[in-house]
Amino acid sequence: MSSHTVSGQAMVVLFSAGDHRAIAPALQHLAHAQSMGFESHPADAADPEQVFSRLSAEHQQAALVVFGGGQWQAGSALNTPPEAWDAAWRSQCLQGARVGQAAIQAMRPRGAGTLIFLGHTHSVTDAQPARHGPPQAFGAAHAAASAGLRSLAQSMARGFGPQGIHVAHLCIDAPLPWSTRTAPLVAQTCWALHGQGRSAWSHEIDLRCLPEPDDHQPRATI
Amino acid sequence: MSSHTVSGQAMVVLFSAGDHRAIAPALQHLAHAQSMGFESHPADAADPEQVFSRLSAEHQQAALVVFGGGQWQAGSALNTPPEAWDAAWRSQCLQGARVGQAAIQAMRPRGAGTLIFLGHTHSVTDAQPARHGPPQAFGAAHAAASAGLRSLAQSMARGFGPQGIHVAHLCIDAPLPWSTRTAPLVAQTCWALHGQGRSAWSHEIDLRCLPEPDDHQPRATI
Amino acid sequence: MSSHTVSGQAMVVLFSAGDHRAIAPALQHLAHAQSMGFESHPADAADPEQVFSRLSAEHQQAALVVFGGGQWQAGSALNTPPEAWDAAWRSQCLQGARVGQAAIQAMRPRGAGTLIFLGHTHSVTDAQPARHGPPQAFGAAHAAASAGLRSLAQSMARGFGPQGIHVAHLCIDAPLPWSTRTAPLVAQTCWALHGQGRSAWSHEIDLRCLPEPDDHQPRATI
Amino acid sequence: MSSHTVSGQAMVVLFSAGDHRAIAPALQHLAHAQSMGFESHPADAADPEQVFSRLSAEHQQAALVVFGGGQWQAGSALNTPPEAWDAAWRSQCLQGARVGQAAIQAMRPRGAGTLIFLGHTHSVTDAQPARHGPPQAFGAAHAAASAGLRSLAQSMARGFGPQGIHVAHLCIDAPLPWSTRTAPLVAQTCWALHGQGRSAWSHEIDLRCLPEPDDHQPRATI
Numbered sequence: 001m002s003s004h005t006v007s008g009q010a011m012v013v014l015f016s017a018g019d020h021r022a023i024a025p026a027l028q029h030l031a032h033a034q035s036m037g038f039e040s041h042p043a044d045a046a047d048p049e050q051v052f053s054r055l056s057a058e059h060q061q062a063a064l065v066v067f068g069g070g071q072w073q074a075g076s077a078l079n080t081p082p083e084a085w086d087a088a089w090r091s092q093c094l095q096g097a098r099v100g101q102a103a104i105q106a107m108r109p110r111g112a113g114t115l116i117f118l119g120h121t122h123s124v125t126d127a128q129p130a131r132h133g134p135p136q137a138f139g140a141a142h143a144a145a146s147a148g149l150r151s152l153a154q155s156m157a158r159g160f161g162p163q164g165i166h167v168a169h170l171c172i173d174a175p176l177p178w179s180t181r182t183a184p185l186v187a188q189t190c191w192a193l194h195g196q197g198r199s200a201w202s203h204e205i206d207l208r209c210l211p212e213p214d215d216h217q218p219r220a221t222i
Numbered sequence: 223m224s225s226h227t228v229s230g231q232a233m234v235v236l237f238s239a240g241d242h243r244a245i246a247p248a249l250q251h252l253a254h255a256q257s258m259g260f261e262s263h264p265a266d267a268a269d270p271e272q273v274f275s276r277l278s279a280e281h282q283q284a285a286l287v288v289f290g291g292g293q294w295q296a297g298s299a300l301n302t303p304p305e306a307w308d309a310a311w312r313s314q315c316l317q318g319a320r321v322g323q324a325a326i327q328a329m330r331p332r333g334a335g336t337l338i339f340l341g342h343t344h345s346v347t348d349a350q351p352a353r354h355g356p357p358q359a360f361g362a363a364h365a366a367a368s369a370g371l372r373s374l375a376q377s378m379a380r381g382f383g384p385q386g387i388h389v390a391h392l393c394i395d396a397p398l399p400w401s402t403r404t405a406p407l408v409a410q411t412c413w414a415l416h417g418q419g420r421s422a423w424s425h426e427i428d429l430r431c432l433p434e435p436d437d438h439q440p441r442a443t444i
Numbered sequence: 445m446s447s448h449t450v451s452g453q454a455m456v457v458l459f460s461a462g463d464h465r466a467i468a469p470a471l472q473h474l475a476h477a478q479s480m481g482f483e484s485h486p487a488d489a490a491d492p493e494q495v496f497s498r499l500s501a502e503h504q505q506a507a508l509v510v511f512g513g514g515q516w517q518a519g520s521a522l523n524t525p526p527e528a529w530d531a532a533w534r535s536q537c538l539q540g541a542r543v544g545q546a547a548i549q550a551m552r553p554r555g556a557g558t559l560i561f562l563g564h565t566h567s568v569t570d571a572q573p574a575r576h577g578p579p580q581a582f583g584a585a586h587a588a589a590s591a592g593l594r595s596l597a598q599s600m601a602r603g604f605g606p607q608g609i610h611v612a613h614l615c616i617d618a619p620l621p622w623s624t625r626t627a628p629l630v631a632q633t634c635w636a637l638h639g640q641g642r643s644a645w646s647h648e649i650d651l652r653c654l655p656e657p658d659d660h661q662p663r664a665t666i
Numbered sequence: 667m668s669s670h671t672v673s674g675q676a677m678v679v680l681f682s683a684g685d686h687r688a689i690a691p692a693l694q695h696l697a698h699a700q701s702m703g704f705e706s707h708p709a710d711a712a713d714p715e716q717v718f719s720r721l722s723a724e725h726q727q728a729a730l731v732v733f734g735g736g737q738w739q740a741g742s743a744l745n746t747p748p749e750a751w752d753a754a755w756r757s758q759c760l761q762g763a764r765v766g767q768a769a770i771q772a773m774r775p776r777g778a779g780t781l782i783f784l785g786h787t788h789s790v791t792d793a794q795p796a797r798h799g800p801p802q803a804f805g806a807a808h809a810a811a812s813a814g815l816r817s818l819a820q821s822m823a824r825g826f827g828p829q830g831i832h833v834a835h836l837c838i839d840a841p842l843p844w845s846t847r848t849a850p851l852v853a854q855t856c857w858a859l860h861g862q863g864r865s866a867w868s869h870e871i872d873l874r875c876l877p878e879p880d881d882h883q884p885r886a887t888i
Contacts, residue, residue: 077377078323085316093366094307101300140377144315147373148366155299155362161874185866192858200851200875208827209866383652407644414636422629422653430605431644521821522767529760537810538751545744584821588759591817592810599743599806 010036010063011055015099017043017091019178020068020118026187027066036063043069044091048099052106061110064194065103068118069095070145072176077140088141093148100152100167104160111164114194117153118186120146121173121206157203166201168193174209182209232258232285233277237321239265239313241400242290242340248409249288258285265291266313270321274328283332286416287325290340291317292367294398299362310363315370322374322389326382333386336416339375340408342368343395343428379425388423390415396431404431454480454507455499459543461487461535463622464512464562470631471510480507487513488535492543496550505554508638509547512562513539514589516620521584532585537592544596544611548604555608558638561597562630564590565617565650601647610645612637618653626653676702676729677721681765683709683757685844686734686784692853693732702729709735710757714765718772727776730860731769734784735761736811738842743806754807759814766818766833770826777830780860783819784852786812787839787872816870823869832867834859840875848875 012031014024024040031038037060041051055062070092075084096117107113120142153169160167170189174182189207196202234253236246246262253260259282263273277284292314297306318339329335342364375391382389392411396404411429418424456475458468468484475482481504485495499506514536519528540561551557564586597613604611614633618626633651640646678697680690690706697704703726707717721728736758741750762783773779786808819835826833836855840848855873862868 076381077319077374078326078381080319082316082320085319089311089315089370093311093370094304097299097302097307097366098304104300138377138381140374140381141319143377144319144370144373147369148311148315151366151369152299152362155360155365159298159300159360159362181865185863189866189868197847197851198876199847200855200873202855202871202873205868205871207866207868210864403643407641411644411646419629420654421625422633422651424633424649424651427646427649429644429646432642520825521763521818522770522825524763526760526764529763533755533759533814537755537814538748541743541746541751541810542748548744582821582825584818584825587821588763588814588817591813592755592759595810595813596743596806599804599809603742603744603804603806 008059008061010034011060012036012038012064012066013051013055013062013103014038014040014066014068015043015045015048015095016040016066016068016118018068018071019176019183020186022178022183023066023068023187023190026184027190030187030191031064043067043099044095045099048102049105052102056106062103062106062113064114064116064190065099066116066118066190067096067099069099069149070142072120072139072142074139075141076138080141085141085144088145089148092142092145093152096149096152100156104156104165107165108160108163112198113164114166114168115156116190116193117149117167117169119150119153119169119171121171154203161201161203164198166193166196166198168202169204171204171206172209173206178209185209230281230283232256233282234258234260234286234288235273235277235284235325236260236262236288236290237265237267237270237317238262238288238290238340240290240293241398241405242408244400244405245288245290245409245412248406249412252409252413253286265289265321266317267321270324271327274324278328284325284328284335286336286338286412287321288338288340288412289318289321291321291371292364294342294361294364296361297363298360302363307363307366310367311370314364314367315374318371318374322378326378326387329387330382330385334420335386336388336390337378338412338415339371339389339391341372341375341391341393343393376425383423383425386420388415388418388420390424391426393426393428394431395428400431407431452503452505454478455504456480456482456508456510457495457499457506457547458482458484458510458512459487459489459492459539460484460510460512460562462512462515463620463627464630466622466627467510467512467631467634470628471634474631474635475508487511487543488539489543492546493549496546500550506547506550506557508558508560508634509543510560510562510634511540511543513543513593514586516564516583516586518583519585520582524585529585529588532589533592536586536589537596540593540596544600548600548609551609552604552607556642557608558610558612559600560634560637561593561611561613563594563597563613563615565615598647605645605647608642610637610640610642612646613648615648615650616653617650622653629653674725674727676700677726678702678704678730678732679717679721679728679769680704680706680732680734681709681711681714681761682706682732682734682784684734684737685842685849686852688844688849689732689734689853689856692850693856696853696857697730709733709765710761711765714768715771718768722772728769728772728779730780730782730856731765732782732784732856733762733765735765735815736808738786738805738808740805741807742804746807751807751810754811755814758808758811759818762815762818766822770822770831773831774826774829778864779830780832780834781822782856782859783815783833783835785816785819785835785837787837820869827867827869830864832859832862832864834868835870837870837872838875839872844875851875 014027028038052062103115150169153167157167234249236249250260274284322337325337372391375389379389456471458471472482496506544559547559594613597611601611678693680693694704718728769781816835819833823833
């Protein structure tokens with residue numbers, strides 16, 4: 001892209017780990033259909049700021065940034081060791097903060113952009129009792145980290161919405177591992193959020209992904 | 223205490239930091255009034271398990287354990303550096319998990335005990351917009367860590383309530399720094415929770431602490 | 445009581461229906477132990493204002509008013525007829541508004557008093573999925589009315605707390621019909637709320653009432 | 667439409683009152699663009715079932731039904747008379763139940779259809795403190811009725827989602843009266859919900875509608 005380009009090419013940038021990685025093809029397809037660029041990074045990218053400074057140097061604009069970190073792991077609140085609490089929190093909440101900060105820094109100068117955090121049903125802690133039976137089937141560390149990520153998304157939405165940046169939290173309720181149908185639906189929901197005009201933004205959406213009727217492989221349900 | 227004691231002396235054990243430390247005198251007073259022992263530890267005690275194993279060796283029983291970690295710090299979701307996210311999370315959520323795990327391990331053999339986490343209004347993230355104006359006055363890292371602590375308390379309540387352990391989250395809404403009246407009221411609420419019979423437990427209580435009418439010192443409000 | 449009495453006798457006034465009626469003996473006992481008067485009315489009292497104007501004429505003060513209206517009834521959102529929606533709403537939310545308004549009018553001149561609404565788990569609608577299976581076992585009308593009552597309690601707390609009136613919502617989670625142990629525990633929780641000093645009030649408390657271990661009669665669980 | 671039509675024409679049916687009426691043109695436009703029919707009724711239609719039985723007789727299918735009843739009115743929890751509580755509840759929650767029941771009855775035989783309830787920020791009662799100052803500016807009756815409507819939507823979603831009917835609650839946060847931009851955005855969000863495939867449904871979405879930057883007419887904000 002020549003340096004004469006003033007406005008730059010709009011880009012979709014995905015940071016993902018675990019099941020979340022599966023949304024990449026659908027998100028790329030949606031981006032290209034709108035003549036937007038797409039690039040995908042691991043959720044635990046060492047230096048998210050560098051991603052955005054490179055894009056800027058290449059005269060590209062981060063129009064939509066999606067962060068889906070972490071991975072559910074079983075473990076009750078009692079038998080989860082400190083390293084697992086730490087890993088869950090780092091991969092979701094801390095890395096979410098780092099990616100979110102870098103994205104907002106990149107979006108602020110032009111006062112526009114969409115930042116979406118992929119969260120989970122149990123980030124709304126009241127919803128937990130509905131789905132989990134015995135303590136050992138519960139992912140206590142993942143739930144706590146998800147609650148932190150949701151709080152982060154709300155802080156960013158409140159702080160930077162008035163500056164033109166649309167921050168949203170997508171509360172996904174899906175059997176694990178995700179079925180082949182789940183990922184494209186998550187990608188489409190991200191796209192719909194990005195398409196909202198700035199005079200009417202959603203900040204939190206739940207998305208209940210059902211297993212296919214003809215889907216017989218055994219799954220854990222979170 | 224002689225080794226002939228079979229049941230052991232009931233103890234109140236406090237782990238506290240920051241403003242939470244101020245509840246120690248009132249909690250001690252309440253404990254002694256009921257012929258219970260009391261001891262106080264820093265919230266960031268290096269080895270919480272050791273505290274409980276020593277109590278056990280001394281034929282003392284942890285009847286009520288209160289954890290109040292962390293300290294509110296200003297900082298928007300954008301300008302909070304990774305170390306501050308880390309410190310907030312470690313001091314509240316991770317250390318809360320460690321103290322809670324040690325307490326539950328100590329309480330399980332006799333199927334009784336009360337474990338209280340001192341949380342904050344902004345752990346219920348929906349409540350945040352009501353209290354905070356400009357992003358810079360907001361404690362984003364503290365809010366995320368508080369949301370994680372609340373999730374932890376809910377996981378422990380769900381998992382170990384059926385085993386006789388009463389886990390509760392106290393959602394404190396108070397101007398900072400706490401006035402001299404706030405701490406005794408928090409201690410009394412802990413005591414009231416501990417006094418609930420096991421056939422009717424509260425798991426979450428809000429506590430709105432007003433500044434005194436004659437209290438003119440300037441305060442930040444969280 | 446002689447007309448020379450200036451301050452008047454403090455009174456506990458209960459308005460109750462259904463299972464809630466069972467708290468009357470325990471509440472009366474607690475009132476008398478503190479030299480307070482007690483009177484009990486049906487929740488659907490035709491003219492709540494008249495109750496309070498008579499108390500005032502008799503130089504008595506409504507110190508604590510408890511409202512527990514309505515009664516859970518099975519019925520899915522589809523098969524509940526308009527009359528059942530109407531009855532559920534009138535007995536809880538509308539009558540709660542009338543009793544609450546009368547109580548606040550009586551309490552405002554002296555800027556003190558406690559007003560407690562007995563609510564239910566399903567007033568927090570997010571909690572519903574946890575407890576209910578098939579739609580036909582669900583009390584949709586009761587849930588909607590309970591959600592309205594909770595909103596009412598929050599509106600009154602916000603509006604009249606600053607004027608010295610403590611309004612609280614007690615979110616009871618108990619098998620129906622209430623066991624003999626449940627009612628005294630609800631009464632004690634009301635008493636504990638009334639005992640809170642005005643510099644630290646709780647506005648919402650959950651109370652999870654377990655069936656007795658030796659309690660074998662079949663119960664519906666809400 | 668001839669009686670030979672087997673599948674029938676897909677219809678969008680709106681029941682609306684107050685500001686909600688303004689979504690009709692945009693919803694009609696979206697329907698026609700997809701070769702769907704559209705009809706609009708007052709929210710307080712005397713006999714919603716008759717609407718759907720007529721459609722059925724005309725070989726038309728209610729594919730998307732939107733209900734937006736009631737109208738915000740100022741009034742604190744103290745000074746709202748019984749008739750106003752009654753009117754708010756009837757126009758939102760009771761009529762919402764009647765329209766919803768009729769829609770579900772019509773949709774069940776073919777196991778498909780979308781039913782959307784237009785709700786409001788204050789249906790999530792925790793959000794109230796954020797927006798309201800003095801009690802007299804508050805719409806207590808509208809808030810309680812909105813909380814009831816949200817509970818109704820959740821009951822219907824839980825009960826009839828498994829039968830193929832997508833029930834959603836749209837939590838609108840907009841200055842009143844709605845600006846000319848708000849209504850089309852609400853209509854588009856209804857359309858997006860209707861477009862979700864049944865393997866990934868949203869059940870609650872917030873929609874924050876900002877006043878236009880160049881919109882200088884004075885507005886109340888709810």
